[in-house]
Amino acid sequence: MQEVIKEYLEMAKIGRKQVYKNMAVYPLLSDYSLGLEYILLDEALGAGVIEVTEVNDHGAVPNLKVHNKSPKMVLILDGEELVGAKQNRIVNTTILIAANATVVIPVSCVEQGRWSYATPRFYSEERIMPSRMRAMKAEQVQNSIRSRGKYQADQSAIWADISERASRRDAKSSSMAMARIYEKDLPSLQEYLQHFSLVGYQVGAVFTINGEVVGMDAFGRPETFSKVFTKLVQSYALDAIDWIEGNKFDELSVDRVTDFTKGIYSCKLETHDSVGLGTDCRLESDKLMGFALALDGKVLHMSVFARLAGVQGSSQTSRMARYSRRSRNRSH
Numbered sequence: 001m002q003e004v005i006k007e008y009l010e011m012a013k014i015g016r017k018q019v020y021k022n023m024a025v026y027p028l029l030s031d032y033s034l035g036l037e038y039i040l041l042d043e044a045l046g047a048g049v050i051e052v053t054e055v056n057d058h059g060a061v062p063n064l065k066v067h068n069k070s071p072k073m074v075l076i077l078d079g080e081e082l083v084g085a086k087q088n089r090i091v092n093t094t095i096l097i098a099a100n101a102t103v104v105i106p107v108s109c110v111e112q113g114r115w116s117y118a119t120p121r122f123y124s125e126e127r128i129m130p131s132r133m134r135a136m137k138a139e140q141v142q143n144s145i146r147s148r149g150k151y152q153a154d155q156s157a158i159w160a161d162i163s164e165r166a167s168r169r170d171a172k173s174s175s176m177a178m179a180r181i182y183e184k185d186l187p188s189l190q191e192y193l194q195h196f197s198l199v200g201y202q203v204g205a206v207f208t209i210n211g212e213v214v215g216m217d218a219f220g221r222p223e224t225f226s227k228v229f230t231k232l233v234q235s236y237a238l239d240a241i242d243w244i245e246g247n248k249f250d251e252l253s254v255d256r257v258t259d260f261t262k263g264i265y266s267c268k269l270e271t272h273d274s275v276g277l278g279t280d281c282r283l284e285s286d287k288l289m290g291f292a293l294a295l296d297g298k299v300l301h302m303s304v305f306a307r308l309a310g311v312q313g314s315s316q317t318s319r320m321a322r323y324s325r326r327s328r329n330r331s332h
Contacts, residue, residue: 001271001281005292008032008299009264012203012218014257020195022211022249023240025233026257028204034220034298038073038096040227041080042124050074050097052082052122059086061109062152064122067102073277076105077228078291078303079129079137079235081178084119087111088177090129092141092151094293094301096277103276106151108137110178112159127182128231130238131207131215133161135305139289142282145272151280168242182234185241192237198226204302206257207236210243211250213260215290215305220298263288264304 008030015027044050049070055063064082068074074097082089089107097103110129129137137153144152159176166172171184182189203225204218217232219225225232267283267290274280278295283304290304 001279001294002269004294004297004299005269005281005283005302006265008218008220008292008302009261012261014206014254014261015199015202017254018196020192021240022209022244023192023237024208024252025196025236026206026208026254027199027202028206028216028218028261029199029201030203031201032203032220032299034300036073036220036295036298036300038075039070040224041074041076042126043227044068044070044074045122045124053120054085055104059115061087061155062106063104064089064107065102066097066105068097068100071099073097073099075224075300076276077128077301079134080231081110081125081127081129082107082122083125083179084122086117087114087175088179089122090137090178092137092153093275093280093291094303095275096293096295096300098277101276105275106141108153108155108158110158110162111175112162113173113175114177125179125182126231127179128228128235129178130165130181130242131236131305132239132308133158133165134235134303135215135289135308136161138291138303138305142284142289142291145270145282151275165242181238185238188241189234189237192240193230193233196233198229202226205232206260208252208257209236209240210245211252213252213256213306214239216261216303218299218302220300224301260288260304260306264290267304 012028012030018025051067055065076095078094080091088111092106140153171181173180206216267285270282272280281292283290292302293300
């Protein structure tokens with residue numbers, strides 16, 4: 001599987017950066033050929049060919065049931081939010097659901113204050129969890145796989161992070177929903193979105209905030225990235241908005257971005273059976289944490305994050321970590 005990851009990365013080239021305020025997007029360009037036919041979660045929900053429900057009438061916080069009624073596979077992305085039923089959830093890892101299949105998927109709650117039915121089934125508001133929360137969750141899931149063989153996150157830590165961010169952003173709600181943070185920052189999100197656009201052959205991007213590489217999301221084909229582009233930019237922009245300081249923004253050389261992508265080669269790789277189809281590949285080094293989903297020797301989705309200072313094995317000082325700590329101190 002190491003060769004599968006290597007082949008994918010070697011084919012990706014870094015394009016010209018796009019910048020707005022404290023956030024930069026470096027396109028990843030490739031003619032990588034995946035050759036798999038699938039639809040995305042939002043497409044499947046919109047077409048009514050997939051149903052996402054609680055596992056039973058009583059529900060279970062860390063699990064949901066997905067019934068794919070389509071003759072096509074459905075790709076559900078790490079961090080995608082499912083809204084409704086007894087409480088809003090986010091998906092704990094990227095999952096490929098087989099055609100005409102029913103699968104129980106691992107999720108985390110992002111609405112601590114509600115446990116009652118709002119709708120019979122889940123729907124999408126086309127949101128992905130903020131990137132730094134996804135990074136935190138990726139590490140939690142990695143630890144859970146190792147210790148219990150389950151794709152579970154630290155639910156208490158996720159609730160605490162949402163609560164702290166909601167306090168900083170003045171976005172508290174009665175149900176303590178992550179959705180309220182998106183709603184509060186929507187004008188700023190739209191402002192950021194206007195300054196980033198897709199380019200030809202783009203399969204992904206490396207995202208930087210405050211002059212630091214934050215993470216990378218990339219896919220097996222440009223069509224997939226184009227469909228989730230807005231959601232992903234918003235995911236990273238939420239952190240850019242949260243971490244912005246003043247009007248002076250640090251520049252980052254493309255060499256630092258190249259170092260980040262090359263650093264993935266040296267990550268320790270652990271493979272596991274995916275929740276759905278394919279192989280879940282966990283990537284880890286002292287500076288990076290992430291995963292890739294592969295099927296038939298091809299990468300469908302790769303997501304890698306820079307570790308914050310203070311995470312085991314990391315000696316780098318992170319401006320985002322310092323700012324986050326200062327903000328938390330101000331909110332208490």
